[in-house]
Structure formats: C-alpha cells, structure tokens
Amino acid sequence: MKTEADYYALFDAYRAGTLPDEERVALERRLSADSELARRLQEFEELTGTLTAYGRRLALRRKLHAIHADMDAEQAVRLTPLAKVAEEDERHEQFATGQAPRPLLRISRTEQKLRAFWNGHRATMMVAASVAVMAVFATLLGLEWWRASQKPSLYGYTVLRREVERIKRTQRSMNRTLTQIESQPERSNPGKFSGTGFALTADGYLVTSYHVIQGADSLLIEGHDRQRFRAEPVFTDVAHDLAILQIKDKGFKGFGRLPYSFKRGQSDLGEKVYTLGYPREDLVFNDGSLSARSGFEGDTGFYQISIPVNPGNSGGPLLDDRGNLIGVISGRQMDAQSAAFATKSSYLMRLVDSLGAAGAGEPYNMPRTNQLTGTSRPQQIRKLQDYVFVVKVYE
Amino acid sequence: MGKGQPAYTDEEFVAAIRRDDDRALAQLYRLHFPMISHYVLQNSGTEDEAKDVYQEGVMVFYEKVREGSLELSCQIKTYLYAVCRRLWLKRLTEKTRFGGRLDDHEPYLETGAEADLEVAEERDRQLGTMSQALERIGEPCRSLLEGFYLLDKSMQQLTTEFGYTNADNAKNQKYKCLVRLKKLFFSQYQEHET
Numbered sequence: 001m002k003t004e005a006d007y008y009a010l011f012d013a014y015r016a017g018t019l020p021d022e023e024r025v026a027l028e029r030r031l032s033a034d035s036e037l038a039r040r041l042q043e044f045e046e047l048t049g050t051l052t053a054y055g056r057r058l059a060l061r062r063k064l065h066a067i068h069a070d071m072d073a074e075q076a077v078r079l080t081p082l083a084k085v086a087e088e089d090e091r092h093e094q095f096a097t098g099q100a101p102r103p104l105l106r107i108s109r110t111e112q113k114l115r116a117f118w119n120g121h122r123a124t125m126m127v128a129a130s131v132a133v134m135a136v137f138a139t140l141l142g143l144e145w146w147r148a149s150q151k152p153s154l155y156g157y158t159v160l161r162r163e164v165e166r167i168k169r170t171q172r173s174m175n176r177t178l179t180q181i182e183s184q185p186e187r188s189n190p191g192k193f194s195g196t197g198f199a200l201t202a203d204g205y206l207v208t209s210y211h212v213i214q215g216a217d218s219l220l221i222e223g224h225d226r227q228r229f230r231a232e233p234v235f236t237d238v239a240h241d242l243a244i245l246q247i248k249d250k251g252f253k254g255f256g257r258l259p260y261s262f263k264r265g266q267s268d269l270g271e272k273v274y275t276l277g278y279p280r281e282d283l284v285f286n287d288g289s290l291s292a293r294s295g296f297e298g299d300t301g302f303y304q305i306s307i308p309v310n311p312g313n314s315g316g317p318l319l320d321d322r323g324n325l326i327g328v329i330s331g332r333q334m335d336a337q338s339a340a341f342a343t344k345s346s347y348l349m350r351l352v353d354s355l356g357a358a359g360a361g362e363p364y365n366m367p368r369t370n371q372l373t374g375t376s377r378p379q380q381i382r383k384l385q386d387y388v389f390v391v392k393v394y395e
Numbered sequence: 396m397g398k399g400q401p402a403y404t405d406e407e408f409v410a411a412i413r414r415d416d417d418r419a420l421a422q423l424y425r426l427h428f429p430m431i432s433h434y435v436l437q438n439s440g441t442e443d444e445a446k447d448v449y450q451e452g453v454m455v456f457y458e459k460v461r462e463g464s465l466e467l468s469c470q471i472k473t474y475l476y477a478v479c480r481r482l483w484l485k486r487l488t489e490k491t492r493f494g495g496r497l498d499d500h501e502p503y504l505e506t507g508a509e510a511d512l513e514v515a516e517e518r519d520r521q522l523g524t525m526s527q528a529l530e531r532i533g534e535p536c537r538s539l540l541e542g543f544y545l546l547d548k549s550m551q552q553l554t555t556e557f558g559y560t561n562a563d564n565a566k567n568q569k570y571k572c573l574v575r576l577k578k579l580f581f582s583q584y585q586e587h588e589t
Contacts, residue, residue, distance in 0.1 A: 004577075005570035012570070047577050048544070053518070054525045055545030060457060064450045067421045071428065120439040 004040075011044045161193050161212050161314050161393075171281075193393040196277040196316035196329070197221065197245065199255045200352070201365050204247040207348060208315030208391050209330050210236045213243050220392040221247060224283055224385045231391075235355055240301045240347045241330045243315075244355070245391070258367035259383040260317075263324040263345050266293060273305055275329055275342075276381065277316035278390040285381060286313075288338070290326075295341040296333060302341045303327050309340040315391060318342045323372020323380055405471045412460045424453060427472055431479045438483065448486065452479040455515045481512055528579040536572035543569060 013019045014027055031038050107115070118125075195212030199205070206221065213219060213233055221229045229252055231245040267273075267290055274287035288307035295302020305318065309332055318327035327342030356364050372380045403411060403419060411419030428449055435445035452475050459465040467474060529537055535557060542548045542556065550562050550569075559565040 004574045005567065008570040008573050009566065012566075043577060043581065044573075047573065047580060050521055050525050050580070051540065051544040051576075054522050054529075055541075055547070056461075057454070057458075057522055058545060060454055061450070063417065063420065064424065064453060067424045068428075068446055068450070070421070071425055116441050119436045119441070123437065 007037075007040060008044060011041055015045070015048075161195050161209070161214075161311060192395045194278065194312055195314040195391045195393070196312065197389045197391040198276075198315075198317040198325075199258055199387040199389075200244065202255050202258055202367070203365060204252055204254065205234070205364060206231060206245040206247065206389065206391075207317075207328060208243050208245060209328060209343075210238055210241045210243045211330075212315045212391055213245070213393055215395055216393040218394045219245060220394070221245070222390040222392060224388070235351070237347075237351055240343050240351070242328060242343055242348060242351060244351070255387060257371075258387060259371040259380075260319060260323050260325050260387075261367050261370040262349055263320070263326045264349050266344065266346060267303070267320060267324075267326045269293065271326075272321045273307065273318055273326065274377070275307055275309070275313065275316045275318050276384055276388045277309070277313035277329065278388075279310035279312035283385055283388065284310075284313075290320075291339070296331070299341075301347050302330060302343055305340050305342055306338050307340050308338050313340075317384075317388060318345075319372075319380075319384075323370050323375075405467065408471060409460055409465065409467070412457060413463070420457065423471070424449075427475050430472065430476060434476070434480065435483055438487070440483065440487075444483075444486070448479050448482045449475075451482055455511055458515070458518075459511060477509075478512060481509065524583050525580060528576055528583060531579055532572065532576055535568075536575060539565075539569055540572055540576060 010019075010027065014024060019027070031041060193212065195208055197206045197208035197212075200207045213236070216233070219231045219233070221231045223229075229247045229249045231247050234244045234246045236243045269290055269292070271290040272287065273290050274285060276283055276285055278284065286307045286309065288305055290303055291306045292304035294300050295304060303318070303326070305327075307318075307329075309316075309329055313329050314331070316329040317325050318329055320326050324345075326345045328345070328348060329340065329342050331341050333339040333341070352364050352366065372383060375383075403422065408419055408423050412423070431449040431452065432442065432445040435448055436442070440448075455478050456465075456471070456475060529540065532540070539553060539557060542553050543550070548556075550565055553559075553569075554562045554565040557565065557568075559568065
C-alpha cells in the first residue's frame, strides 16, 4: 500500500515529465478509472500551484517595495540636495556598493501629523474658506446697498436730485429734432445727477442740498447764461441737508450784488412762496404756499410747502413774496399730494454764522439789502434768474 | 521620465512585463504612482496608504499580465486607476470613516477592473491561507518548502543545506511535508469557504 507521500512523489515525477513511459500510461489509465486518485492529483496540483504563486507574490512584493524605496530616495535627493551629516555612514556604505547617495527627507512628527491632517481635510477647509469669503462680501455689499437705499430718504421721502440717465432718452429724442434745426449741436457731458443751487454771497459761495452733491467727484455750476464754473464743496450739513460750495475757477469775477436777502427768523403759515429750479434743462418757476412749519415726520428743521417740485429742484431757493430767501428745497413726500419740504433759512444762517465764527476760509459777505421788495413777480424773477444755477454732479 | 530610459507604450509595457522585464515594471510603477497618490491623498488617505493601495493595484495588473489573461479595453492608466479606486473605497468603508455610506460619484468605467478584483480577492484569500498554513507547519518543513517553492532552490542545494544524506531523502521529506501542508491548507481553506 502506498502512502500519500509516495503518491506525491509519483505526481511530482508525472508533472515534471520524468516518469518512464509505461508508468505514465499506467498512471493515466488509473486516473481515468479511479476518481479518488484524480481528486488527489488535483489537490496536489492546487497545493503546489498555490505555493509557487505565493512565492511569486512575495517576490513581486519585494520588487515593488524596492522600486518604491528607490523612488522615495530619488525624491528625497531632489528635495534636499545637501545630504545630512548624520547620514554620512550610510552614504559611505552606498558609495562602496557603487550606488548614489540617497539621503532621506526628515520631517518632524508634528509636521507629519499636520501634513496628514491638511491632506485629509484640505477640500473641506477650502470650501469653508470660500464660503466665509463669500459671506463676508455678501454682507458688506448687502449692508452698503441697504444703507444707500435707506439713509438719504426715509420711507416715503424722496430727495429731488435728478437722475440724468432717466431723462436722457427723452432728451435724446429732443436733441434729434434740435440737430435738424441747428447744424452744430452742443456736445457736453450731462453728468450723472443734477440739482439746483443759488448764490450765497457775491464772491462765489453757493448753497445747494447735501444730497445733490453726495458722493460727487467733481461739480460743475452752470448758470442761466450757459456759463460754467468748477466748484468744490466747502461745508456740508447732512442733518439739514445743506451744502455750501465755492467756485474755484480763476476766471470767475463774482456774481455782482445779490438781489435777495436771507431771512433769519421763521416765516408764517400761509405765506405765498415760490421757487426757481432746473428740473429740466431750462429754468422753471413754481409757486405755492407755506403749509406747515415742520417737515417730514415733524422735523423742525424744515418747512412743508405746497409747491409741485420735481427731481432737479433740490437745492433751489425758496423765496417769499417780498423776495426774502426763506428756505432751500430738499425733498417731497411720496404718498401725499404736493407736499414738498425745504430746509429753513434760519438753519442756513446758523451754519454760515458758525462757519464765519470758526474763521474757516474767506469771510461770508452776506447780502444785506433786498432789491426785490415791492416789485412784481416777473421782475423779481428776471433779477433772480442770474443767481440760480444748475449743479451738475460727476461721480 | 528622462534619464535616457526608453519610453514605453501600453502594448510595449505589457509585452515587457510578460518577458519579466524588471526595468519596464519599475518604470510603469513610477509613471502612475503620482496619480494614485494624489487620488488617495485627496480622499483622506496618507502617503503610506497610497503606497499600499497602489502596490496592490499593480500586483493585480502584473499577475493578470503574467497569466496572459489580461484583456485591456482601456489604457493601463485607466485600468490602474479603476482598480486602485475600488481598493481604496473598500478600505475606506472598512475604516468606517464615513459610516458605511460612501458614494462613488465618478462614472462607471468599463475597465474589467471589478471582475479582476474579485478574482484577485479570491486569490488573496487563498494565498493568505497558504501563508498561515506555512506558519503553522513548523520547521524544518517550512524552510524546506519555502526553499524549494518560494526561493526556487534546487533539490541538490537543499540537500546540502539541511544536511540530508542524499537527494532522495530530501525529496521524501519534502513529500511528507507537502502532505502535512495539504492537510493544514485544505482544512483551513474549506473552513473559510463554508
């Protein structure tokens, strides 16, 4: 009786092909007849096959490890061209074996951890960072937008600065008809906004509303006679919506004597008032009465007047029948019929006085006499029109 | 690559590996490692894990090539990427870092990697059992079998090494060892299977 080991010897020889012919034939015959023996052969083959495969796997793994080590070493060489002294010995060995020196990149443990952490969470952190950046910008923009829309006009209150862009279209069609008549159309940058302003002193100070010049880069004053001057804001009072400008042009000779005077006290209810302004390209007159001695939401710095005002009227002078300047047009209430507001002249005077007292700039030579008293309104206006200007704002 | 090494095409790589060209293998290894390393590092792995996964992937590829059963329907690069991605995703789920919920966003590529991996897994299990069996068989059988089958030493060499009187004695010892190994191996392997 053969032991299992003997069978294995037989199988081994059979597989290696060293079995003599007659034995091989006998074995093959037995294999086809004896299923037990066939199973045994199959097991043997599986076993030896697995063993060799295992051997090959180990060899391959060693090979790959060697390749990887090589690669790492090369990278280390690239990263640290100067070998460390500590690796001197190793290098000597490697020189002896004829290989290039391969210093390793040494990284401290904490740095290793940090690197692993960074590698693992880089994507998350980047997303978080971009979200944070977006949030910051969105908040800033939103705040800015909110402030811009809320601050200058409270609910229901509209400032009367004229947005030139809006009117541009109608203006253009008008220009088109004009150019058919005039061969040389007047080319001028219309500016972004415009309002009205008027002379404060004979030597070049002007008054307008603060919201007209708000955010302005440069200001241009244009009179009834189309004469233009460059102006700069001298002082602004946001609370009372006032701004004082000064003409800076060298060629400016002065306005001449102002025909109106400024009223220091308050005016009475029911007083007939009128204004001149530039809601369009031409001087426009409007009149009405003084309807309340407080402005929007009870603001005592303003009068309420029943004058139909339009964008562009802002900063215009408000005069009473006797030609006293009693206010500066500022805005109107949206949801009320013909309710406009004007800053009281007493506040303007207080502002001018305080500026004069502070001694900032040249003294303000306010007009003292009034040439308008007792004249008819068209006469008043004829005198006035040279002292009312368009304020063009460039942003 | 540079360094004056020949640049291989995919077909040349396969042919060279079939010829047992170690330089080609090394070059292939170097060529695609950065890609896998990048992928693993991007997906919350470490450099060492990348290396392990990549070596496993290369082994699957290599063994397929050596068997001659490789049918590449795509570039080697794509094949390796698919294999390594599968391997890494599997490891990640094992680590349960994502609580078993792991979406594979990338489009499915017909690389044959899935099927190859199943075969490779089965093989891994078989080889693992073999390694365990070899551990348990004890000396001198272990050294003898390793010498013959794993290190490709001749019977003559082993006879002198182990101090047998002649090659036949050594052979008989080897067969006895094989029988013991068979028992260990099949008992464990079948255990796993059931």
